[in-house]
Amino acid sequence: MEISSSTTSEHFRVLLPYCLGLADPASNTANLVRARGMFDTVTPAETLVLVDAVMQTVEDMELVKTIVTRLLHSFTKALAAQHRPFERGFPFLEELMSRNDRITAILDSLKPQVVSMNSKNSPGLLRKDMVASLDRLSELTAHYTLKENILFPVIEKFVEENRCVQLMWAIHDDVRTTLKDLRESLADADTPLAVLNRQFGQLFFDMRSMVFREEQVLFPAILPRIPRNVLLTLSEDQHEEGQVDPTAARGSSDGRIDLVTGNPTARQLVHLFNSLPVDITLVDEDDKVVYFxxxxxxxxPRTKAVVGRTVQNCHPPKSVHIVQKILEAFRAGTQKEAEFRITVGSRYVRITYTALYHGDGSYAGTLEVSQDITGFRDMEGEKRLLDWQDR
Known part of the structure; x- marks a missing residue:
């Protein structure tokens, strides 16, 4: 592996074997003896490189989580020496930190509630208060979606050692799952306290450690690597911008596009694709997103930052191997379509991947289409009459 300028070769050669050895601490004594003297001087940039190297070496994500948790524990003194050790004033990062403060405050308020839960056998009112706190935390996990769709693509573009974003995304999904499980557990009066305590413990650890990983490792490590003008233009609005304005399409006023069966303008095509009752994402032959x-x-959710990004990085780590398998089969020509049906919140969603080929049979890319089919499940018979209500 090429050693990044973010770390010294001496540190890397000593610390990486120690970090990899954390998969089995009992047999890691020799590496610990060699590395211990460097713990107090490890920088966020070095930590980022080490995490990247661990992820290149270890395939199992659960084992990666364990190793990284242990290595961060080893480096805590150095990494926590200064609170938020990076340049301030970038609006998007300031918003993320503001959300972190709110997350921390809610977790702090939940802790005594968990203590009371154990001493009062979870009366209904207490559980109701706890669910309300979980709901507020769920709202703030929009923070994670912003990172996944706005910050992560930028990191992938400017920071070579960027595999940490896959780990973060996996932990985001863990938090989402734990919040869902906790709501279900609190709704059931027969849920054992041991189960609730385990779930709350996991939630506290994952959410608090994510704050630490963002503010004490990720942000200080990436800021020197990303151009200031890019950091200053990052905005929550990029995620909430809604539908594209057809008038923004270049050449839409007079330029027409030959589609063989017609020559619509770019503006008309934007109208067309945005009016379809489906999500569309087009991926080229190199697995890069070219349109949504x-x-x-x-x-x-999709943002413009996704264009040019590999489609594998646009999916949660737990599903990347499936995406990769599909793309490989499409490229080889052994399969031409894949279908999934999943539940997303209250919606029942059908997802299809369709292989695209050039006239000579060579692979041209993949079309991903997602459709909310919740209302289709109860349909019967025919509908032939227009049932608009008079206004």
Whole structure:
């Protein structure tokens, strides 16, 4: 592996074997003896490189989580020496930190509630208060979606050692799952306290450690690597911009596009794709996203930062191997379509991947289409009459 300028070769050669050895601490004594003297001087940039190297070496994500948790524990004194040790004033990062403060405050308020839960056998009112706190935390996990769709693509573009974003995304999903499980557990009066305590413990650890990982490792490590003008233009609005304005399409006023069966303008094509009752994402032959539509109620969020990004990095780590398998089969020509049906919140969603080929049979890319089919499940018979209500 090429050693980044973010770390010294001496540190890297000594610390990486120690970090990898954390998979089995009992047999890691020799590495610990060699590395211990460096713990107090490890920098966020070095930590980022080490995490990247661990992820290149270790395939199992659960084992990666364990190793990284242990290595961060080893480096805590150095990494926590200064609170938020990086240049301030970038609006998007300031918003993320503001959300972190709110997350921390809610977790602090939940802790005594968990203590009371154990001493009072979880009366209904207490559980109701706890669910309310979980709901507020769920709202703040929009923070994670912003990172995944706005910050992570920028990190992938400017920071070579960027595999940490896959780990963060996996932990984001862990938090989402734990919040869901906790709501269900609190709704069931028969849920054992041991189960609730385990779930709350996991939630506290994952959310608090994520704050630490962002503010004490990720932000200080990436800021020197990303151009200031890029950091200053990052905005929550990029995620909430909604439908693309057709008038913004270049050449839409007079330029027409030959589609063989017609010559619509770019503006008309934007109208067309945004009016379809589906999410569309087009991926080229190199697995890069080249286009996505913006229907009014998109199921899966997308931002313009996704264009040019590998499609594997646009999916949660737990599903990347499936995406990769599909793309490889499409490229080889052994399969031409894949279908999934999943539940997303209250919506029942059908997802299809369709292989695209040039006239000579060579692979041209993949079309991903997602559709909310919740209302289709109860349909019967025919509908032939127009049932608009008079206004």
């Amino acid at each position: 539509n913006t229907p009014e109620h998109r199921i899966f």
